[in-house]
Amino acid sequence: MGKNNEQNKKDEQLEKFRTDDRGKKMTTNHGTKVSEDEFSLKAGERGPTLMEDFHFREKMTHFDHERIPERIVHARGFAAHGEFQVYESMKEYTRAGFLQDPSVKTPVFVRFSTVAGNKGSAEAVRDARGFATKFYTEEGNYDLVGNNIPVFFIQDALKFPDIVHAVKPEPHNEMPQAASAHDTFWDFVANNQESAHMVMWTMSDRAIPRSFRMMEGFGVHTFRFVNDQGEAHFVKFHWKPLLGTHSLVWDEAQKINGKDPDFHRGDLYESIEAGDYPEYELGVQVIKEEDEFSFDFDILDPTKLWPEEDIPVKIVGKMTLNRNVDNVFAETEQVAFHPGNVVPGIDFSNDPLLQGRLFSYTDTQLIRLGGPNFHELPINRPVCPFHNNQRDGYGRMTINKGPVSYHKNSLADNTPETSTEEEGGYVHYQEKVEGRKVRARSESFKDHFSQATLFWNSMSDAEKDHIIQAFSFELGKVKNPSIQQQVVDMYANVSLELAQGFAENIGAEIPQTGGSGVTKSSPALSQENTNKKPQTRTVAVLIAEGFDGSEVSSILDGLKGKGIQPEIVSDKLGTLKGADGAKVKVGHTFLTGESVLFDAIYAVGGSQISEKTHKDAMYFINEAFSHFKPIGATHHGKKWLEEAKITNSPGVVHGDDAQAFVKEFTEAIAEHRHWSRQLV
Ligand code: HDE
Secondary structure, three states: OOOOOOOOOOHHHHHOOOOOOOOOEOOOOOOOOOOOOOOOOOOOOOOOOOOOOOHHHHHHHHHHOOOOOOOOOOEEEEEEEEEEEOOOOOOOOOOOOOOOOOOEEEEEEEEEOOOOOOOOOOOOOOEEEEEEEEEEEEOEEEEEEEEEEOOOOOOHHHHHHHHHHOOOEOOOEEEEOOOOHHHHHHHHHOOHHHHHHHHHHHOHHHHHHOOHHHOOOOOOOEEEEEEOOOOEEEEEEEEEEOOOOEEOHHHHHHHHHHHHHOHHHHHHHHHHHOOOOEEEEEEEEEEEEHHHOOOOOOOOOOOOOOOOOOOOOOEEEEEEEEOOOOHHHHHHHHHOOOOOOOEEEEEOOOOOOHHHHHHHHHHHHHHOOOOOOOHHOOOOOOOOOOOOOOOOOOOOOOOOOOOOOOOOOOOOOOOOOOOOEEEEEEEEOOOOOOOOOOOOOOHHHHOOOHHHHHHHHHHHHHHHHHHHHHHHHHHHHHHHHHHHHHHHHHHHOOHHHHHHHHHHHOOOOOOOOOOOOEEEEEEOHHHHHHOOOOOOEEEEEEEEEOHHHHHHHHHHHHHHHHHOOEEEEEEOOEEEOOOOOOOEOOOOOOOOOOOOOEEEEEEEEEOOOOOOHHHHHHHHHHHHHOOOOOOEEOOEEEEEEHHHHOOOOOEEEEEHHHHHHHHHHHHHOOOOOOOOOOOO
């Protein structure tokens, strides 16, 4: 339970399953007290182990079965508990109970993930991120199983195994891990050009988020809201992080993966432990049924977004993540999401990708969680009552009493009984459907490039440069020149500037004509226009013996007052003394605290700086500068700036007045990165 949080209904339910083994007697799983847990039962001290050693057999058997299959996609994930509250009733659009009353707090469980990597892979990789939310509502569980990218690679679920096979490590040598920079992925892209738009996103900064706390979430598909009068609207779901949407730079991300493969989970875990609860607003874009065909894209096509400038995102509520899990396996690993877990008032559309997902998620849990009773696992249980005639199967926990397990019946007065719509029974929206059975792609799904161009047009210069560099990196790792050229030629259809930019870097033939003719842009797509806040940003304070005590402590207090987190970095752990006797405790050494693990650098120095510290500090500062990070300096630190020749660069702050320094440095930190910096 996060600090100052009341127990919610889900937490109360979980409490019944929690156990604390501390201070208890050790027993077998059958309750027999164990007298010896170091030596197996043997025939004589140097003799063979005996089969009758039930404690040994049980302990080893359990251990042998500790692993379950990892998720085929989204294997690497991290989760937290929280709450959701709607700002105002959504009655006009939906009858969903949890979207009616602003005073109601609905418990949620959110799992963030990378997609391609295996369960032990590094986290700051170039990939989409999963953003899956389970709302434990009074009308049953509602799962919003989204990503941090609003569109998908493919239009039809039948192709999902193909895209996943293509991006996963190649089967003949199982390389590369958690990376799309290889031949099979790009071969898929070039030969399945519906992927053009999503690949723009995965090559952009969106695919290397700074934090799970600083990325958007999207339901991707078009869903339906249905209100009490039975009226339906098409809807798309958005999560908007209050801290804004921010990213790493590629060189930094690659280094982080070596220095701290747990970078994203660590960031989420520590923030929640510190009471800096991540917050996301829920937004919806709504389209009237009669406007289904009013757009220059098909609203059922999952490779298309709805430009926010044309269809505004209405902010309807807020989610706060306020509690870390107690046990990662029991909760994060065993949680089973399903886009088909809906409540009355939320319904599906005919998006062929969504329709296929509705099959896949239960099927995958059956193999992963070993049988049909995974809904009984504590993390998956709804908080409202659940009753039906389903029985038995592996791991059944519920003890259903009585002889009746069928419908209809007279022996139990025909219960459990069904509910009418008025009583809260789920009634599917009665959309009229007719057509021939065909395997086909709708004509309206065939424009693959316009929105890829829209995305390109919407980027700032720095973002465009990052995209060109990402294509250059990924295709630079591709060995087959024909695949490289196919991708160049494909992206000439999106933007000639883009295709020429990376064609040159990878030695491909440079296209001379191209472009999709789209000139429109959508400013909401650029991270330049996101929220910029200093809160929770980490600052490495590079400091040495003999620093100016009183001023440093007033600056550190000033930064903390703005919600910034200074962390002391020096040549060794322990306590450092200032010139005036002030003391600071060192949190990281130059060995454990790399610049890539911080948002900003504050260079202080001191009167006693060894050659080694000098070298380490200069490396730290130069590296942070090359990643466009804010750098502040006072006292001796200013000499380091001069030596690095960066004193007058954008985002570099120095001064003698502590208050003015704190103000200016805080603004530089809020800016996140300073792209206008010229790197030498
Ligand atoms: Fe998934 N996806 N997916 N997916 N997906 C899974 O279910 C699948 C898609 C998403 O943290 C699997 O429980 C198909 C889009 C997330 O536990 C599996 C298709 C979006 C998670 C599966 C898609 C997602 C999954 C693997 C194409 C964004 C992790 C393990 C038709 C809207 C949930 C599991 C968690 C997980 C199938 C496409 C999001 C195999 C067939 C589009 C966030 O069932």
